[in-house]
Amino acid sequence: MQLIVVGMHRSGTSVLARLLNLMGAYFAPEGLGTGANQENPKGFWERRDVRALNDFVLHGAGCDWNRVSGFNLESLPESLAAEFEKRASEIVLSMDAYRPWLLKEPRLCLLLPLWRRVLEAPVCIHILRHPLEVASSLRTRNQIPIDAGLALWEHYNQNARTAVRDLPCIVVHHRDLMRTPVETASHLLEQLESLGVRRLTMPTKSEIESFIDPRLHRERADKPELGAYSAAPQVKLFEQWAAGMEPCDAYPGLSSKDMAALVAYESLLPPLVVPGTAAQKKNVEAELRAKVAASAQEAGLLKEQLLHAKTLRDTYGQQLRFAQQELHSQREAHAREAANLQKLLIERDKWMQERDRTLECFAQQVRERDRVMEGERARFSEEVSRLKEAAGARERALRGKVDRLDEELSSARAALRKSEEHVHKQAAVIEQFSERSGELVKLTRFYLDARRAEERSAAAARSMETALVQANAGMRKLQEERASLATASASEIQALRKRIEDHEQHSRRERAENELHVVEIARLDGMLAALVGSASWKLTAPLRQVRALLAGRRQAVAEENRSRLDLLRASPWFDAEWYVREHGALIQTGLGPEAHYLLRGAAEGLNPSERFDTRHYLAVNPDVLASGQNPLVHFILHGQAEGRSPVAETGKHDE
Numbered sequence: 001m002q003l004i005v006v007g008m009h010r011s012g013t014s015v016l017a018r019l020l021n022l023m024g025a026y027f028a029p030e031g032l033g034t035g036a037n038q039e040n041p042k043g044f045w046e047r048r049d050v051r052a053l054n055d056f057v058l059h060g061a062g063c064d065w066n067r068v069s070g071f072n073l074e075s076l077p078e079s080l081a082a083e084f085e086k087r088a089s090e091i092v093l094s095m096d097a098y099r100p101w102l103l104k105e106p107r108l109c110l111l112l113p114l115w116r117r118v119l120e121a122p123v124c125i126h127i128l129r130h131p132l133e134v135a136s137s138l139r140t141r142n143q144i145p146i147d148a149g150l151a152l153w154e155h156y157n158q159n160a161r162t163a164v165r166d167l168p169c170i171v172v173h174h175r176d177l178m179r180t181p182v183e184t185a186s187h188l189l190e191q192l193e194s195l196g197v198r199r200l201t202m203p204t205k206s207e208i209e210s211f212i213d214p215r216l217h218r219e220r221a222d223k224p225e226l227g228a229y230s231a232a233p234q235v236k237l238f239e240q241w242a243a244g245m246e247p248c249d250a251y252p253g254l255s256s257k258d259m260a261a262l263v264a265y266e267s268l269l270p271p272l273v274v275p276g277t278a279a280q281k282k283n284v285e286a287e288l289r290a291k292v293a294a295s296a297q298e299a300g301l302l303k304e305q306l307l308h309a310k311t312l313r314d315t316y317g318q319q320l321r322f323a324q325q326e327l328h329s330q331r332e333a334h335a336r337e338a339a340n341l342q343k344l345l346i347e348r349d350k351w352m353q354e355r356d357r358t359l360e361c362f363a364q365q366v367r368e369r370d371r372v373m374e375g376e377r378a379r380f381s382e383e384v385s386r387l388k389e390a391a392g393a394r395e396r397a398l399r400g401k402v403d404r405l406d407e408e409l410s411s412a413r414a415a416l417r418k419s420e421e422h423v424h425k426q427a428a429v430i431e432q433f434s435e436r437s438g439e440l441v442k443l444t445r446f447y448l449d450a451r452r453a454e455e456r457s458a459a460a461a462r463s464m465e466t467a468l469v470q471a472n473a474g475m476r477k478l479q480e481e482r483a484s485l486a487t488a489s490a491s492e493i494q495a496l497r498k499r500i501e502d503h504e505q506h507s508r509r510e511r512a513e514n515e516l517h518v519v520e521i522a523r524l525d526g527m528l529a530a531l532v533g534s535a536s537w538k539l540t541a542p543l544r545q546v547r548a549l550l551a552g553r554r555q556a557v558a559e560e561n562r563s564r565l566d567l568l569r570a571s572p573w574f575d576a577e578w579y580v581r582e583h584g585a586l587i588q589t590g591l592g593p594e595a596h597y598l599l600r601g602a603a604e605g606l607n608p609s610e611r612f613d614t615r616h617y618l619a620v621n622p623d624v625l626a627s628g629q630n631p632l633v634h635f636i637l638h639g640q641a642e643g644r645s646p647v648a649e650t651g652k653h654d655e
Contacts, residue, residue, distance in 0.1 A: 001197045002092070002119050005104035006112060006164065007127035008156040009065065010137040010219075012174040016127050017045035017104035018211055019177075019185055022203040026098035030604065046104045053087050054107040057114065064272055065107055066144065068155055069254075069262045073113055081114065088118045096120075100197055109160035116163075123195055124164040125188070128157065128241060129174035131234040132221040140219070146226070148265035150234045151258035158251040168195045173242065181212040206581060233258075508592060561598075564633055568594040568608070571636050573646070575609035582607070602630050613647040620645060 003025055007013040021027050027045060034044040034051065058064055060080045063071040095101045108115065116122065135149030144152070170191045176184045182205050189202055229235070233255070254262065568574040576593040583606050591599065597608050605615045617631045618624060621644060624634050635646060 001100040001195075002096075002122045003100055003102040003192075003197070004108065004112070004115070004119070004122050004124045005102060005127070006108050006124055006160045007106060008109065008129070008134055008153050008160075009106045010134045010141070011106075011129040012127050012177055013104050013106055014043065014045050015177060015212055016125060016172060017102055018043065019181075019188070019203070019208070020102045020125070020200075021045060022207055022211070023185075023189060023200040024100070025200065026095065026101040047091070049087075049091055050103060050105050051107070053084065053091070054105055054111055056087075057084050057111055058107065059272070062272065066142065066152065067266050067269065067272065068110065068152070069259060069266055071110065073111075084114055085117055088115060092118045100199060106156070109156040109163070112160065112163035116167075122167055123192065123197060124167050124169040125172060126157075126160055126164060126169055127172045127174060127177075128238065130221040131232070131238050132223075132226045132229055133174075133219045135229075136223065136226060137219045145261070145265055146229055147258070147261040150229065150232055151254055151262040154234050154237065154258065155254055155262075162251050170195070171241075177212065178214050181208050210581070564598055564630065565594050567633060567636060568597065571632075573609060573612050573632060573636060575611075578609050579606075597632070598630055602632065608632050611646060616648040617644070617646060 003020055005013050005017050005020070007016070017027070027033065028047045032047055032049065034046050034048055055064075057076070057080065058067075058071065061071055061076060095103075103115075112124075131150050131153040132146075134153045135144075135146045138144040138149040138152070139146060170188065172184065172188060185208055186202060189200060192200060253259075569576075574594060574597070579593040579597065579601075583601070597606065601608070602614055607614050612632055612635065614631050617635060617639070621631075621634075621639070624631055624639075627634075635644065639646075
């Protein structure tokens with residue numbers, strides 16, 4: 001997919017382009033992007049060749065980015081349009097190998113119909129900012145009056161919306177990007193994926209917040225001095241767009257009032273100077289021919305130097321192969337040790353599984369015993385209840401019998417007192433009473449036996465409860481032992497992981513040192529080639545001296561490389577976490593951050609921290625550049641004590 005960022009100047013197009021770049025969209029090769037400056041300290045994230053091509057069209061029509069009152073695409077000369085299409089095709093062809101890629105330049109609002117001729121699958125992202133904020137920012141930066149700035153805002157955005165009307169397009173609001181950058185980025189990624197854009201990923205929260213700084217959003221629509229323009233038609237148009245309302249008719253152009261304000265501003269500008277006259281072209285051609293001749297002469301010298309360099313390359317190649325063999329042996333040893341550790345981990349896992357099975361079996365046995373004891377307790381409780389009920393029934397029966405006997409005894413005594421004449425009858429009654437008294441004694445003894453049986457049952461119940469309490473205590477002890485075994489296993493796992501991490505860190509350090517050896521060999525190759533390029537009859541003696549010097553300095557070079565790594569690791573001027581976070585997309589080489597900066601980062605102009613600017617230091621210290629020293633190492637060892645400046649003082653800007 002081809003991502004096209006459109007939006008008015010000062011509307012946040014640079015922030016949006018950088019956000020897409022963090023998601024993985026390709027931007028431009030090194031050195032082709034417009035660098036940061038005081039106007040935009042976070043960078044413009046636009047290609048210089050695209051901007052030059054857009055200016056070529058505008059200047060060819062006698063216009064510029066802020067001189068658009070008389071610009072009309074339909075009246076462009078055919079030769080100008082043909083030349084544009086040729087150059088634009090070359091740019092797009094060079095970028096298509098890196099899809100998805102992004103193209104950002106505010107002039108695309110006016111020139112997108114021309115670019116569409118060379119685009120195959122464009123997806124547009126239109127960023128909108130409040131017109132009063134844009135006009136205020138243009139007044140601060142370019143001294144453009146507010147009414148002219150509002151007219152420019154309307155002209156750019158209306159042309160952009162007309163150009164993307166029949167294309168896949170996503171609208172992003174500047175205020176959302178400033179207030180909630182992470183949520184806005186997530187929503188933007190979802191919309192892009194719904195339009196078929198692939199191979200993009202969501203940046204981390206720290207990556208987004210380190211680039212999008214709400215403090216740079218200084219121009220606000222609610223400034224008191226902008227209150228007189230709050231009812232401008234551009235403000236109402238912006239509110240309609242923000243509410244999702246679209247006009248039914250095509251854009252008719254600026255109103256007469258806005259056009260007059262824009263023409264009045266343009267009339268005060270100096271005459272437009274367009275570079276590229278015939279005389280200048282002749283001078284450029286002559287200069288190019290001179291450069292070609294010098295390049296041919298230099299190529300001849302380089303061929304001679306190449307023969308000597310090949311001999312040295314073979315020698316160093318043998319040394320490099322020996323180092324690679326040694327590295328391979330070390331890697332095999334590390335692999336064997338890792339395999340042993342893996343075996344230990346497998347054995348430990350098997351032991352833990354066996355231990356868990358044993359504990360589970362024991363727990364199952366305890367649960368089964370608890371279930372049996374619970375059944376016995378229930379059965380015993382039922383038996384005790386039954387015995388209590390039987391004893392109660394028997395007690396009630398005995399009491400009834402005793403009551404009846406008491407009644408009969410009372411009757412017998414009454415009969416005895418009434419008449420002694422019935423002696424025989426009384427004797428019979430007494431005999432009957434004696435028999436019934438013996439039965440009462442038997443019933444009393446049975447009642448006492450039942451009470452003793454009930455007491456024995458209660459004692460047995462208390463014994464069962466005591467056994468249950470002891471079983472619960474044993475279960476808790478088993479659970480405590482299981483927890484302690486799990487804690488010990490976690491400690492063993494942590495120790496094994498620490499050993500693995502130590503081995504991996506040792507391997508990475510050795511790889512970084514080997515890379516340093518290779519780079520040092522390449523640097524010495526360059527020195528030797530430069531010496532060989534001198535007068536031929538003087539070559540033999542310096543070459544022998546350099547070879548002897550190299551043979552004696554190999555060990556010193558290795559020690560020097562290790563000391564440079566240790567120097568960066570201990571220095572507060574090198575922030576490893578910041579370096580990985582800021583240049584993560586450029587250093588995916590397997591090297592540590594310190595080694596990457598020594599090997600490649602300094603040569604590519606990457607900064608080791610926010611406190612040190614690599615390109616600035618080399619630019620203001622040509623002696624360091626000429627010596628070929630690493631700029632940060634030079635600053636730590638010498639430049640700091642000499643008072644040399646590590647960074648350039650820059651201002652802030654609005655985006």
